[in-house]
Amino acid sequence: MSNQCFSRDELMVVAASRALANDDVCFVGIGPPSAACNLARLCHAPDITLIYESGTIGTAPDVLPLSIGDGELCETALSTVSVVEMFRYWLQGGRITVGFLGAAQIDRFGNINTTVIGDYEKPRVRLPGGGGAPEIASFCHRVFITMKQSKRGFVEKIDFFTSFGHGTGGDHRTRQGLRTRGPALLVSDLAVWATDPESKQFRIESIHPGVTKEELEATVTWKVEYAPGASETPPPTKFELEVLRDFYARTAEAQTRLANRSIDA
Amino acid sequence: MSKPITGSKIRPLEDAVSENLETGCSAAFEGFTHLIPFAAAHEAIRQNAQDLTLYRMTPDVIYDQLIGAGAVSKLVFSYAGNPGVGLLHRFRDAVENGWPRELEIEEHSHAALAHMYEAGASGLPFAAFRGYIGADLKRVNPSIKSIECPFTGESFSAVPAVQLDVAFIHAQRADREGNVLLEGIVGVQKEAVLAAKRAVVTVEEVVDDLNAHPNACVLPSWVLSAVSCVPGGAHPSYALGYYPRDNGTYLEWARISADRDSFKSWINDNILQSTPSEFGIRVSKFASES
Numbered sequence: 001m002s003n004q005c006f007s008r009d010e011l012m013v014v015a016a017s018r019a020l021a022n023d024d025v026c027f028v029g030i031g032p033p034s035a036a037c038n039l040a041r042l043c044h045a046p047d048i049t050l051i052y053e054s055g056t057i058g059t060a061p062d063v064l065p066l067s068i069g070d071g072e073l074c075e076t077a078l079s080t081v082s083v084v085e086m087f088r089y090w091l092q093g094g095r096i097t098v099g100f101l102g103a104a105q106i107d108r109f110g111n112i113n114t115t116v117i118g119d120y121e122k123p124r125v126r127l128p129g130g131g132g133a134p135e136i137a138s139f140c141h142r143v144f145i146t147m148k149q150s151k152r153g154f155v156e157k158i159d160f161f162t163s164f165g166h167g168t169g170g171d172h173r174t175r176q177g178l179r180t181r182g183p184a185l186l187v188s189d190l191a192v193w194a195t196d197p198e199s200k201q202f203r204i205e206s207i208h209p210g211v212t213k214e215e216l217e218a219t220v221t222w223k224v225e226y227a228p229g230a231s232e233t234p235p236p237t238k239f240e241l242e243v244l245r246d247f248y249a250r251t252a253e254a255q256t257r258l259a260n261r262s263i264d265a
Numbered sequence: 266m267s268k269p270i271t272g273s274k275i276r277p278l279e280d281a282v283s284e285n286l287e288t289g290c291s292a293a294f295e296g297f298t299h300l301i302p303f304a305a306a307h308e309a310i311r312q313n314a315q316d317l318t319l320y321r322m323t324p325d326v327i328y329d330q331l332i333g334a335g336a337v338s339k340l341v342f343s344y345a346g347n348p349g350v351g352l353l354h355r356f357r358d359a360v361e362n363g364w365p366r367e368l369e370i371e372e373h374s375h376a377a378l379a380h381m382y383e384a385g386a387s388g389l390p391f392a393a394f395r396g397y398i399g400a401d402l403k404r405v406n407p408s409i410k411s412i413e414c415p416f417t418g419e420s421f422s423a424v425p426a427v428q429l430d431v432a433f434i435h436a437q438r439a440d441r442e443g444n445v446l447l448e449g450i451v452g453v454q455k456e457a458v459l460a461a462k463r464a465v466v467t468v469e470e471v472v473d474d475l476n477a478h479p480n481a482c483v484l485p486s487w488v489l490s491a492v493s494c495v496p497g498g499a500h501p502s503y504a505l506g507y508y509p510r511d512n513g514t515y516l517e518w519a520r521i522s523a524d525r526d527s528f529k530s531w532i533n534d535n536i537l538q539s540t541p542s543e544f545g546i547r548v549s550k551f552a553s554e555s
Contacts, residue, residue: 030348053375054297054450066512067348069298071503074449082482083297083322083453084383087376092395115372120405126360128346128353131323134400135376164399176399177419259513261550 004210006236008189010244011208013039014236016100016146016187025049026098027091027136030068032146033100035247036187038064042243051096053132055081063251087132091139099140101133103147105158108201108222109172110145110165110183112137113158120160130162137163142184149188149219156221166200173200190216192233201225206233274443274492278541281465281491282308286317290430293320293461294327296502297452298348298510301327302435304498304544305467307536309433310334320427322378322453323348326501326518329355330536332368333528339369341427343378350515354522364525372406377424382453384426385460393421432461435499436484437506438475439468443486446475449505451482463490467498469507497544508551 006014016036020026022045028037038061041048049058054069058078065073074080081090090096104127105113114133118124137143143165147153165183166173173182186193186202190211193202203225207216209232217224236244276284286292286309294302294309306327309317314331318339321328325347331337333355345356359368373381380392393412397403403422412423434454436447445466447454458464466484471494477483486492496507501514521531 054299054452056450066350066515067298067510069348069450069452070512071299071449071505071509074299074505080450082451082455083375084379084456087379088383088394092376115401120401123361126345126352126357129342129344129372130374130400130402131344131346132375134374134398134402135396138396138398161399161401167399173399178398255512258509258511258551 004235006241008208010241011233011236012146012148012187012189013244014240015192015208015233016144017043017240019144019185019187020045020048020098022047024097025051025095026100027051027053027096027132027140029099029101029133029136030131031102033102035064036146037100038247039240039244042247043240051090053083053086055083055086057081057090063254064247087135091135094139096140097142099136099143101136101143101145101163103145103153105153105155106145106147106186107155107158109167109169110143110186110195110202111158111161111167112145112163112165113160115160115162117159133163137165137182138178139180142181144185144187145183146187149190149216151219151221154220154222166195169200170198190219194227196225196227203227204230206231208233209235273441274486274489275439275441275471276491276493278304278308278467278493278495281493282312285431285463285465285490286312286314287430288314289316291318291320291428292431292433293427293429293457294433295321295452295454295457296435296499297323297450299450299452299502300435300447300454300499300504301502302433302467302498303327303500303502304495304541305433305435305465306331307539308541310336310532310536320429322375324356325353326515329353329518329522330532332356332359333365333522334532335365337368338366339371341371341373341378343373343375347515347518350519354519355528358525371408372402373409373424374400374402377409377422379453381424381427382456382460385428386456389426391423391425393423395421397422427457427460429457429461431463431465432457433465434458435467435504437469437504439466439471439492439494440475441471441473443489443492444475445484445486445489445492446477447482447484455482455484458484458488464488465491465493467493467495469496469498469504470494495541495544497546497548498541500544500547508548511551
């Protein structure tokens with residue numbers, strides 16, 4: 001790792017951004033997905049349509065928003081619609097090609113928990129809940145997920161099905177009446193995972209530079225499978241890193257400017 | 266049909282809250298990240314509101330304060346986090362430990378709750394939508410049911426309409442008759458107002474002419490109970506065109522709310538010992554940033 005000039009967090013965002021195409025219409029989840037989606041827009045996918053659940057369609061923020069409804073999102077959007085319209089027409093209506101989500105817990109079939117750790121009635125940790133995710137996972141044509149790997153997060157069995165991925169695998173999604181493809185990609189700080197076309201289980205597509213198989217497998221509670229020809233994730237290009245770091249720097253600068261106003265006053 | 270003669274709906278916030286919020290009633294303080302009616306919620310806490318059933322899609326910092334203050338007995342919601350920051354500590358303390366009182370929860374997804382508001386505004390008893398497929402909320406929340414399409418036989422989720430005693434929202438402007446204009450991210454506020462028996466709106470300013478374009482989100486005064494001019498009344502959320510989101514305060518809330526004592530001391534200093542006019546001072550330093 002010592003000769004690498006990028007962090008694993010940076011590679012996670014870069015690798016996630018590469019999954020998006022210029023003609024995608026992407027429903028952006030809160031947190032890490034937002035950085036990846038905007039990096040795609042600033043690098044290789046300038047015409048991508050980014051949609052946030054606050055109702056902003058075709059937004060192009062100059063700084064990374066803290067929430068899904070910062071003013072920056074509305075001011076740079078093509079249009080802002082009501083939240084009812086967003087969920088009814090645009091999401092349920094099937095207009096969105098990719099949903100990009102984060103998660104607290106995930107299993108190998110891309111089922112996501114962001115609701116509780118422990119029992120629902122007597123939770124050990126009460127998490128925020130589903131928000132838009134349950135229907136984003138159902139109605140976007142495909143679902144991408146990005147989150148850091150840990151034994152607590154990458155679990156054999158999630159405590160609560162907040163958002164249905166591939167259930168128990170195979171054709172479970174179709175049997176539920178879902179016509180969309182569901183989770184297709186999982187980008188972590190250690191690897192890129194893609195869904196096996198038959199079993200619908202996540203398999204390693206590529207391992208990030210400097211990560212060993214031992215380290216990778218030690219952060220997952222399920223048995224890790226490798227796609228035929230699994231390779232090494234290409235490192236970030238100089239351009240990708242520059243754009244990402246500029247984006248973060250602009251964001252930090254904007255936050256400092258506001259904080260200083262608060263102190264000056 | 267001529268519109269009812271309303272007289273002026275413009276009232277001081279203290280009166281608007283005391284005349285419209287009662288112990289045990291159902292209420293929503295809505296606003297999707299933008300235009301969150303913090304001043305109205307703080308007034309409710311000062312007036313010692315009790316036993317409320319509160320609705321809100323994103324019960325973020327504003328409901329963390331109401332819950333921690335002990336005003337809430339039941340919460341209907343779809344995402345209980347501090348957006349971009351993390352968990353809500355007062356909400357967690359209520360759910361996990363029953364402090365300061367037991368909190369009943371009814372949990373939905375955003376799509377469901379948005380549909381429930383729309384059904385309420387439409388005068389329908391429920392909403393049907395293609396949601397909750399494979400989701401455990403349908404297993405743990407008895408108010409989520411299934412219904413068969415009479416045309417195709419396909420099964421849909423059905424959720425009850427939101428029917429409120431009172432809705433509180435914040436908006437940019439009202440005219441002198443009390444007609445209200447919202448701009449930017451408008452969330453579910455129109456639906457919340459139309460799903461409620463009574464509605465109270467705080468605004469940044471009262472103007473002679475709203476200058477609203479033909480498709481603007483305007484709520485006529487005759488669907489509102491009271492309009493109160495409270496500049497800065499959405500702080501630390503924002504009002505597009507007036508002041509930006511005070512993200513620093515959202516980040517700071519994680520620390521203040523982390524333990525009961527620092528929370529109680531904050532509530533005392535910033536709500537109980539404060540007045541609506543403080544909101545204008547809080548946002549004045551940001552005004553030129555928006």
